[in-house]
Amino acid sequence: MLRYDVVVIGGGPAGMAAAIAACDSGAKTLILERDVRLGGILNQCIHQGFGLHYFKEEMTGPEYAERFRKEVKKRDITVMTEAMALSLGADRTVTALSPDTGLVKVQAGAIVLAMGCRERTAGAIALPGTRPAGIYTAGMAQKLCNIDGYLVGKEVVILGSGDIGLIMARRMTTEGAKVKLVLELMPYSSGLKRNIVQCLDDYGIPIKYSHTITRVVGNPRVEGLYYAPVGADRKPVLSEEQYVSCDALLLSVGLIPENDLLNGLDVKMSAVTNGATVDENRMTSLEGVFSCGNVLHVHDLVDNVSEEAEIAGRAAARYSKGELPAGDSVSVSACDGVRYALPQRVNLGDGKVRLYFRVDNVYKDARLVVESGGNRLVGKKFQVLAPGEMGSVEIDRSAICGDVTVRLER
Amino acid sequence: MNTICIMCPMGCGLTIERVGDEIKVSGNTCKRGEVYGQAEFTHPTRTVTTLVRLEGGGVASCKTALPVPKERISEVVAAIGKLTLSDDAKIGDRLTVGDGEFVFEIVITGTPSSC
Numbered sequence: 018m019l020r021y022d023v024v025v026i027g028g029g030p031a032g033m034a035a036a037i038a039a040c041d042s043g044a045k046t047l048i049l050e051r052d053v054r055l056g057g058i059l060n061q062c063i064h065q066g067f068g069l070h071y072f073k074e075e076m077t078g079p080e081y082a083e084r085f086r087k088e089v090k091k092r093d094i095t096v097m098t099e100a101m102a103l104s105l106g107a108d109r110t111v112t113a114l115s116p117d118t119g120l121v122k123v124q125a126g127a128i129v130l131a132m133g134c135r136e137r138t139a140g141a142i143a144l145p146g147t148r149p150a151g152i153y154t155a156g157m158a159q160k161l162c163n164i165d166g167y168l169v170g171k172e173v174v175i176l177g178s179g180d181i182g183l184i185m186a187r188r189m190t191t192e193g194a195k196v197k198l199v200l201e202l203m204p205y206s207s208g209l210k211r212n213i214v215q216c217l218d219d220y221g222i223p224i225k226y227s228h229t230i231t232r233v234v235g236n237p238r239v240e241g242l243y244y245a246p247v248g249a250d251r252k253p254v255l256s257e258e259q260y261v262s263c264d265a266l267l268l269s270v271g272l273i274p275e276n277d278l279l280n281g282l283d284v285k286m287s288a289v290t291n292g293a294t295v296d297e298n299r300m301t302s303l304e305g306v307f308s309c310g311n312v313l314h315v316h317d318l319v320d321n322v323s324e325e326a327e328i329a330g331r332a333a334a335r336y337s338k339g340e341l342p343a344g345d346s347v348s349v350s351a352c353d354g355v356r357y358a359l360p361q362r363v364n365l366g367d368g369k370v371r372l373y374f375r376v377d378n379v380y381k382d383a384r385l386v387v388e389s390g391g392n393r394l395v396g397k398k399f400q401v402l403a404p405g406e407m408g409s410v411e412i413d414r415s416a417i418c419g420d421v422t423v424r425l426e427r
Numbered sequence: 428m429n430t431i432c433i434m435c436p437m438g439c440g441l442t443i444e445r446v447g448d449e450i451k452v453s454g455n456t457c458k459r460g461e462v463y464g465q466a467e468f469t470h471p472t473r474t475v476t477t478l479v480r481l482e483g484g485g486v487a488s489c490k491t492a493l494p495v496p497k498e499r500i501s502e503v504v505a506a507i508g509k510l511t512l513s514d515d516a517k518i519g520d521r522l523t524v525g526d527g528e529f530v531f532e533i534v535i536t537g538t539p540s541s542c
């Protein structure tokens with residue numbers, strides 16, 4: 018059996034940053050990545066918009082990935098590519114499969130989960146109508162386009178206004194396709210505002226809010242679809258159904274953290290994030306198992322992923338050396354307009370801890386309040402808060418005097 | 428004119444107006460927003476990202492080294508679409524594209540072999 022202080026599962030931006038931080042903290046580190054190379058989803062995100070915060074310069078996804086790949090290479094980090102982690106034991110053993118090594122078992126001092134997300138599919142959202150060829154998740158269409166050089170259609174409709182869908186609307190347009198329509202169930206976009214402007218408005222692509230697909234038609238290939246506005250109950254108003262022809266439908270309807278490896282293990286999950294619940298070190302309820310990046314909760318910005326992963330990597334290294342003491346902790350919960358706050362637990366101690374949160378609707382001029390045992394730790398005003406944009410505030414750990422709540426005050 | 432700053436994920440709402448000889452931007456949180464707002468008012472530009480073909484049949488990703496005039500995006504993509512680069516293109520390689528009056532530079536941002 019192989020032995021490493023820290024085993025990182027997944028070699029995207031989260032996995033790379035965690036491995037670098039673990040190695041720099043003196044841990045013998047291994048990355049398991051199922052793809053042929055490191056970089057994760059960044060390899061296919063050829064648009065600009067990465068690194069403004071972390072590197073103070075704007076770059077594309079592949080460039081951001083390359084920076085981290087170089088840092089990984091400089092260090093004594095073992096990287097196994099085409100190596101898929103198959104299962105995880107409570108004793109911190111990882112079983113992986115790769116063409117080079119066959120089936121391998123690794124004993125880890127600590128494990129960092131960095132497996133990212135997968136996209137919700139037509140089946141996952143119970144898309145009505147036939148199931149013809151030509152329906153892709155936006156990320157799949159992105160991979161086919163940007164890595165393999167294939168355009169999946171010429172007349173495109175996009176369901177959902179997540180960032181991947183918006184980015185693909187622009188991408189398909191610049192490559193010569195006609196993006197006819199973007200349909201969004203909610204009255205607001207789940208993507209970043211800047212992407213509405215630079216991906217839709219710039220190219221005159223219409224977006225219809227509070228609309229959804231009522232029926233897909235075509236066999237064997239998609240020929241078109243019916244759509245309708247939705248009422249307050251988010252049910253389509255069928256009397257107002259309209260038709261649009263298309264030869265491809267892209268779905269940008271959400272991401273699901275890829276946590277299948279945790280099935281059967283006693284790890285406490287969050288029903289809101291679909292990731293594990295963690296403390297400020299990003300340790301899950303299973304000792305020595307850490308989680309970061311999109312597998313923990315969906316991030317809109319890779320810069321936040323890198324920062325979070327460094328926390329997890331450093332802490333995993335300390336845990337593997339027995340330097341991460343277990344102590345008393347308080348819980349962190351969200352209410353009144355705040356959908357979730359992370360970490361969900363904070364250990365008592367000194368120093369600052371940053372709490373990340375997402376709201377459940379668009380709020381203007383709202384105050385984010387953090388309370389502990391009846392005391393107000395933070396009251397920070399925000400001009401605008403939107404579900405598509407993760408916010409954060411810092412709290413002083415020494416001021417904690419009971420369970421923490423994060424809420425909005427209007 | 429009202430628009431949203433696209434220079435960072437904050438997405439500040441901008442109001443831009445001409446006051447005498449000056450173009451006044453309000454609603455921005457930082458200087459980048461002011462510069463962006465003024466450019467949007469006078470002559471909008473964008474950095475274009477797309478793919479460039481490689482000899483071996485693969486593709487590499489690239490971006491324009493500088494933002495180009497917004498109304499020329501399709502010309503830029505078409506000009507890049509005519510190129511074929513050798514397979515040993517590397518991230519960071521720069522090359523000049525176009526002829527005559529419209530010339531721009533692109534930077535390779537990703538290649539199939541970068542790993």
Ligand SMILES: Cc1cc2nc3c(=O)[nH]c(=O)nc-3n(C[C@H](O)[C@H](O)[C@H](O)COP(=O)(O)OP(=O)(O)OC[C@H]3O[C@@H](n4cnc5c(N)ncnc54)[C@H](O)[C@@H]3O)c2cc1C
Pocket residue numbers: 026027028029030031032049050051052056057058059062065066067068100101102103131132133134156159180181184275278309310311312315316317318319320322
């Ligand atoms: C289309 C799109 C556009 C985006 N645009 C922006 C943007 O403009 N700006 C920005 O800052 N952010 C953007 N993001 C967000 C950012 O890219 C992500 O938040 C970030 O890539 C998540 O990193 P990650 O490492 O957690 O996950 P990923 O990048 O998904 O990496 C996970 C890795 O784990 C591997 N893996 C999974 N399971 C296993 C297993 N069992 N064994 C071995 N390996 C495994 C996968 O192969 C993958 O390489 C965008 C994301 C997408 C999808």
Ligand code: SF4
Pocket residue numbers: 432433434435436437438439454455456457458459460461
């Ligand atoms: S004005 Fe500054 S802070 Fe606001 S979106 Fe533009 S770059 Fe970001």
